[in-house]
Structure formats: C-alpha cells, structure tokens
Amino acid sequence: MGRVLSAICVAAALAGGGARAADELFTVVRVDVAKQDLRLFWRDDRGQPWRRLDRLADGLKARGRTLTFGMNAGMFHADASPVGLLVIDGQELAPLNLAGGEGNFFLKPNGVFLIGPQGARVVDAVDYPQWRDGVRQATQSGPLLLKGGEIHPALRPNSASRYVRNGVCVLGSQAVFVISRRAVTFHEFAVFFRDELHCRDALYLDGAVSSLYSPALGRNDRWSALGPMFGVVQDVTQP
Known part of the structure; x- marks a missing residue:
C-alpha cells in the first residue's frame, strides 16, 4: 500500500509565496486512498471501543499489521458510540x-466522508443516500467547513471560540487530513482548507479531543478518549 504521505504543512510552500501566519498553524497528512488502506475503526474483537489510537496500534501489531496514521473520525457520545x-x-x-439539535454536529449542513467505488469524497449529509451503494467506509460529522468552495455561513471571523481542531477534505485520490497545532477558530480552519489547500468541500471532525497518530511525525496523541477513528494499515512486511 505504500507509506502515508505525511508533512508538516507550510502554507507558503503550498502557495508559492513568502512566510505567512498560517505557516506553523497546521499539520497536514495526505492519504492516497487508491494506493493506501484507509479504514475506520471503532470496536475491538471483544466489542469494546478502542478509545485510543495507541491501543489500536497495539491491537493491529498483534495481528501482524502496522498503523502508519491515525486520527479521530467524527463526533461521539460518552460511551464512544x-x-x-x-x-x-x-x-x-x-x-x-x-x-x-444543539452543538457543532447539528450545525447544518453537516456532512459525510466516504470511500466508495468512485474513491473518497466529502458530501452533504442529506445527499449521502445517492452515494451509499458500494460504500466501504463512511463517517458523519459536522459542520461542513466548506461546501462548493463556500465557507459555512455560521462560521464567523470574529468568533471567540478557539480549540485545537481537525478535519478532512478530498483532492483527487487523496484524503487530506488537517489538525491545528494550536487553538484556532472555525473560520480560520475553514479558510486554510479553502485558500491554502484549495479544497471545495471540507468536513469538520472535532475539536478539543482532536488527536493524531503518526510515527513519521513523532506524534502519538493520548490525551483524550475517542470514538470512531481513521487508520492507515499495512502489513509489517511492507516498506
């Protein structure tokens, strides 16, 4: 399946310009779903939630598999459902x-990240039924940071709400995962997806609990119990 394409994102490099305030704000991990085994995880063989990315990594290792990338994959209840x-x-x-309902998940439009016969995509949740045939992996969260290149109208530039946040968009065959390196507003997060990554549709995954597992980047975030998780898996024997 090959290695995960991981990089500390430098906005200037993406834009081909000089240093910007965004240069050190975000970490970006790109996963080519046509070549790499990107999956969703929730519960172990005993039916218990994994809860932490390092526990998932240990569980996969016991089966001769390696977790090369992991991230929390959408909002969940107290019991991890x-x-x-x-x-x-x-x-x-x-x-x-x-x-x-109340809260970020219910800030419509919310959305679904899915992997199906046509690859990965982010769609408005109300449009998901037309994509569901053959879907292998899918997770719902909200709000949509971007829809058709437009920032969600409820995300205000002057918001006082700041958290470490993570989200995902799709560019070609790549699922592009982003986690902020410090607390940011929703609007700052959405602008990064739009202006630096040039995404058209982007989905917010969560804030505060946002976590990244990436041996290549020296990250093994263990400060929060999680619900569903993304993971890229490969055989131990693969390079």
Whole structure:
C-alpha cells in the first residue's frame, strides 16, 4: 500500500509565496486512498471501543499489521458510540443522523466522508443516500467547513471560540487530513482548507479531543478518549 504521505504543512510552500501566519498553524497528512488502506475503526474483537489510537496500534501489531496514521473520525457520545453515520468495511454500524439539535454536529449542513467505488469524497449529509451503494467506509460529522468552495455561513471571523481542531477534505485520490497545532477558530480552519489547500468541500471532525497518530511525525496523541477513528494499515512486511 505504500507509506502515508505525511508533512508538516507550510502554507507558503503550498502557495508559492513568502512566510505567512498560517505557516506553523497546521499539520497536514495526505492519504492516497487508491494506493493506501484507509479504514475506520471503532470496536475491538471483544466489542469494546478502542478509545485510543495507541491501543489500536497495539491491537493491529498483534495481528501482524502496522498503523502508519491515525486520527479521530467524527463526533461521539460518552460511551464512544458515533453521533451519526458509521460504515466500516461495508457494514453500517450506526445510521445517518439528519435530526436537529444543539452543538457543532447539528450545525447544518453537516456532512459525510466516504470511500466508495468512485474513491473518497466529502458530501452533504442529506445527499449521502445517492452515494451509499458500494460504500466501504463512511463517517458523519459536522459542520461542513466548506461546501462548493463556500465557507459555512455560521462560521464567523470574529468568533471567540478557539480549540485545537481537525478535519478532512478530498483532492483527487487523496484524503487530506488537517489538525491545528494550536487553538484556532472555525473560520480560520475553514479558510486554510479553502485558500491554502484549495479544497471545495471540507468536513469538520472535532475539536478539543482532536488527536493524531503518526510515527513519521513523532506524534502519538493520548490525551483524550475517542470514538470512531481513521487508520492507515499495512502489513509489517511492507516498506
């Protein structure tokens, strides 16, 4: 499957310009879903939530597999169950949630990241049914940071709400994961996806609990219990 394409993101390099305030704000990990085994995880063989990325890595290692990248994959309840849709290896474990409510997840439009017959994509949750045939992996979260290149109208530049945040967009065959290196506003986060990564559709995954596992980057975040998780897996014998 090859290695995960991991890099500390320097906005100036992406834009071909000089130093910017965004240069040291974000870490970007690019996963080519056409060549790499990107999956979702939730519970172990005993039906218990993994809860931490390093525990997932240890569990995979016991099976002769290596976790080369991991990240929290959407919002969850106190018992680690997903708030919205979760599909793992083609099996729907939690249904699409189009209900109203309080909190970021319910800030419509929210969205779904999926991997299906046509590769990876981020879609509005209300449009998911037209993509569900053949979906192998899917997770729902919210809000959509970007839809069609437009920032979610509720994300204000002058917001006082700042957290470490993570999210995902899709560029060609690449799922592009981003985690902030310090607390940022929703609007700052969305602008980075739009202006530096040039994404059209981007999905917010979570804040405060945002976690990254990447041996290549020396990251093994263990400060929060998690629900569903993304992981890139390869055989121990693979380079």
